[in-house]
Amino acid sequence: MSGETRTVPERPSLDGLDQVWADRWERMGTYRYVPAGRDEVFSIDTPPPTVSGSLHVGHVFSYTHTDIVARFQRMCGKHVFYPMGWDDNGLPTERRVQNYYGVRCEPSLPYVPDMPVPDVPPAKGAKPVDVSRRNFVELCERLTAEDEQAFEHVWRRLGLSVDWSLTYTTIGERAERVSQRSFVRLLHAGEAYQAEAPTLWDVGFRTAVAQAELEDREHAGAWHRIAFHAGGQLVYVETTRPELLPACVALIAHPDDERYAHLFGTTMTTPVFGVPVPVLAHPAAEPDRGAGIAMCCTFGDLTDVQWWRELKLPARAIIGRDGRIVAQAPDGLDSEPGLAAYQQLVGATVHTAKERVVAMLRGTGDLDGEPTKTVRPVKFYEKGDKPLEIVSSRQWFIRSIAHQDKLLGRGQELTWHPSYMRARYEDWVRGLNGDWLISRQRYFGVPVPVWYPLDAAGDPAHDEPIVPAEDTLPVDPSSACPPGYTEDQRGVPGGFLGDPDVMDTWATSSLSPQIVCGWEEDAERYAQTFPMDLRPQGHDIIRTWLFSTVLRAELESGTLPWREVALSGWILDPDRKKMSKSKGNVVTPLALLEQFSSDAVRYWAACGRPGTDTAFDQGKMKIGRRLATKLLNASKFVLGFPEPAATASVTEALDWSMLTMLDEVVAQATTQLERFEYTAALERTERFFWQFCDDYLELVKDRAYGSGSDSAADPATQSARLALRSALSVLQRLLAPFLPFATEEAWSWWHNESVHTSPWPTTTSTAQPAADVALAVASEVIGAVRKAKSDSKRSMKHPVELLHVHGPARYQQLLDSISRDLTYAGNISEIRFDPTDAAQLIFDVELAQDGPGLASARR
């Protein structure tokens, strides 16, 4: 026995149920994972929300979808493995900690044990306080722990049926160990490697970023038409980045472009800086763009990188990691006036350098006309606020290009909800243009677990990394020593150096299945839960989280990480715009849950199908609240009738009919939930439930009360009572995944155990022939009677003298069998049936004479 039966209240209410049941579920361990064989387990790879602020309605929306499926599977007898995770790793946390505590990470500083927590909020206008990396990480952990508590509170209140004892984080010890172990193995397998290469670089965060984290933004710029020289000959090039002129290594036009064909193979000189550069042909040059001839710089964009690589051009990098022009003039720029010009740019930002170069071009007369303003898409790091530069640096990569075909195959094996989302994954995999860059020049993340020996000159041997043994993980090479070295050898010639980088968040969160399933640490659990059953996630992170998780599982175990993936849509505000904080239209989830009740908010969420963007709609929440309240009232009403006798059986056509219809609802809802069509399952169940309340309950009331003196013995009364309770039991369970609080409350009025661990209803009724239409016909009759009364503006209680029914003879017997219920529900004195040739039933309703006499309705 896991709970106490609660009594049916005088006036059932939703208010307060959320808290009562959330607490009780925790106490009773209702959602605790109970280990079982793989076939009996349903494991869910929950997306760990980023803990850098607060949850919003979009989270509530998508996590509810997963919970509905989890609850359904649990009731179907599955041992549901449903953990929650927190993504506290990475840049969003760093940024938040910087602002919240007013600190900045300075890796060169020593660790200060027991450092006092900075004042919160920091004094206005105060300069950020520099703290060591380890102290910075401690502050990150401190702040995320607070946020995680707040998040958990919301999730419990929403009624997510997660097992909180399984909670993981993406920066906890276990996650770090898994992340580093996988990295070390990939390194040994040759699937992880480092390379010095041009990489996309965010100058604000001063870190490399991956292809998957890019986004295009409209950025204002201007076309500059500048002259290149060869003897007396001029060629005009149009560029939006004149500041890169000193980084120019070639001029490039399309091989078929006759305008420039005569120049291919010749050399021209850059204006101002006087550097000779070759004129080359390459098919990536587009004759229609600008002047048709491009200035290739190292590096202005990815096309420059392509040309540089394929045409084996020299590197003349001029932009440093801080986004400023580096002091060292590039090779090839060696003329007196060229160097003098370059000196004026050193230390300048890209923006300032551009102005200065333009001024110089004006000075030498090499700027043709005035710059013409333009707005064009420019690549940004999705979390950054300055355009990305391309900087050459040493970085770690995981091979993905080599596995493209295999990854496409995995995409085919995976079941997608909705199925068309597969196309996005395939587009992404086909469009990969490089391996996955996983190293980041940041602090709060899982460290790259390698050291490098230092040679006699103190230079690191990057191609001979010292890799830790797996049983020593996790390690932080910035504080731990490699085997065979002592700490005093750190950074000295002949000693060692730790890799200063951390791995990108996705490099760890892509291992969420391995982290939660106990990979390499709990063989039993791993066998029970991996590969997992379901990955729910947003469609916006197919190219990041979904892709990278598939890749990691492929590399680690040669399998898919899960069987199915369910993509949720966006929440749109009522103006059909995506809801976002910046627009100020975000409502806090807790306020909604309090205002409408958790069940009501869940109902709204359940109305959004997988992959479909859904409007934020408080009207839907009101309807959900109405449904939940109705369930309480209807349950109270049904349970108010005496229990059916032990010998009771369903004997009446109307009761049979209702139960037969309900059977069909069960069958459909079950199939739909198995297919993640929870919206359809809810709609189907809800529609039946309202017919059950509006028509069946009204029809059967009198019979269930038992009007005669010996009512309890009347089989018809017993039939009604039995049918009512049977239907109620099924309906409460069908609605349980959607409205866990109201259903649990109403279920507790007559059961000891939780509805959420009760078996999902099955189709069991032994329907009698022709009984299946009785309720439909009865509803039709009642509808006609109600319409007649409504048309003559009478109360529904108003007596009907005569109900005259015309129609096919086969309805005679059916009408007889339900006439008792009909006469009560419609307050009808007499029902007369006349067989006719008509295909349908026709009703003449004769109201009692107390004013305007006869009304009739035809249906």
Place this chain on the structure above:
RNA sequence: GGGCGUGUAGCUCAGCGGUAGAGCUCUCGGUUUACACCCGAGCGGUCGCAGGUUCGAUCCCUGUCACGCCCACCA
């Protein structure tokens, strides 16, 4: 430029080969002891547009327009 999705009642959406559906809104009516956080009835649509297939098309095909999203291009 490529791909995907969506266009059905004022609103939110279901239906996807056989006489247009639900809820909300609106109008009218109802002190019916499960529920006024309620109940009943009604108004409301050439199913984006144009062709085609079919006995028959909202549903299938082709084209087209509009909106949204993803990807690519970014000299």
